[in-house]
Amino acid sequence: MDLEIDNLACRRAGRMVFRDLDFRLGAGEAAALRGPNGVGKSTLLRVLAGLIPAAGGDARLGDISLARDRGAFQERVAYAGHLDAVKPALGVAENLAVWAGLHATDAGRVAAALERFGIGHIAGHPAAQCSAGQKRRLGLARLLVIDRPLWLLDEPTVSLDAASSALVAELVREHCAKGGMALIATHIELGLGAGPVLEMHPPQVAGQAAEHGDAADPFLEGAW
Numbered sequence: 001m002d003l004e005i006d007n008l009a010c011r012r013a014g015r016m017v018f019r020d021l022d023f024r025l026g027a028g029e030a031a032a033l034r035g036p037n038g039v040g041k042s043t044l045l046r047v048l049a050g051l052i053p054a055a056g057g058d059a060r061l062g063d064i065s066l067a068r069d070r071g072a073f074q075e076r077v078a079y080a081g082h083l084d085a086v087k088p089a090l091g092v093a094e095n096l097a098v099w100a101g102l103h104a105t106d107a108g109r110v111a112a113a114l115e116r117f118g119i120g121h122i123a124g125h126p127a128a129q130c131s132a133g134q135k136r137r138l139g140l141a142r143l144l145v146i147d148r149p150l151w152l153l154d155e156p157t158v159s160l161d162a163a164s165s166a167l168v169a170e171l172v173r174e175h176c177a178k179g180g181m182a183l184i185a186t187h188i189e190l191g192l193g194a195g196p197v198l199e200m201h202p203p204q205v206a207g208q209a210a211e212h213g214d215a216a217d218p219f220l221e222g223a224w
């Protein structure tokens with residue numbers, strides 16, 4: 001199964017964040033998603049996760065179109081966002097058990113995922129008492145609880161120590177070896193070796209946004 005991004009566009013708060021975006025990712029490939037702060041990396045991942053609507057274009061996973069069948073597209077995607085989405089009121093293992101239940105997957109995967117991320121020994125602890133790195137590992141452990149061909153990872157190594165960052169790279173490699181795909185927004189080198197890169201660029205021409213009827217970014221305007 002391939003990922004094909006075709007002429008994709010997204011508008012937020014009335015402003016075009018990106019447009020005319022084309023990219024292709026083949027089965028077994030992991031791509032780095034790069035670009036300066038605010039260029040739209042997280043936005044793209046959230047569009048592909050079906051969390052915010054596209055303003056145009058489409059993305060396809062095999063024969064499933066995001067524009068035509070968002071639900072089916074989402075069922076092929078696992079998204080790990082900036083925030084860990086860990087429920088602090090639940091225990092560490094409970095967090096993953098709820099996730100497994102939501103996706104009707106084998107609860108037996110929970111213990112294996114916790115062990116793999118080195119947090120099996122705190123399975124019974126309240127998630128609220130986890131360190132930032134432990135919370136991040138718990139959030140990422142959800143990737144192993146459900147089977148999705150496309151992983152969308154937004155700065156997955158934030159708060160992680162060197163060993164855990166290396167583990168993320170190892171898991172991505174394993175996922176790809178099984179035919180999976182990953183699109184990873186990262187400002188650091190993950191150690192995945194040479195692979196496809198999706199580089200996002202801010203508009204080159206100062207008047208470009210206005211030409212397309214988009215409001216200018218007030219923060220950038222002030223900075224310039």
Ligand SMILES: Nc1ncnc2c1ncn2[C@@H]1O[C@H](COP(=O)(O)OP(=O)(O)OP(=O)(O)O)[C@@H](O)[C@H]1O
Nearest residue numbers: 012013017035036037038039040041042043044217
């Ligand atoms: N909730 C929101 N509502 C409206 N606009 C938003 C929202 N979140 C982000 N934006 C805008 O969308 C644009 C892209 O933001 P995004 O977070 O996708 O960038 P990014 O490339 O991931 O940045 P970073 O490298 O800093 O994480 C920015 O101009 C930002 O101001």
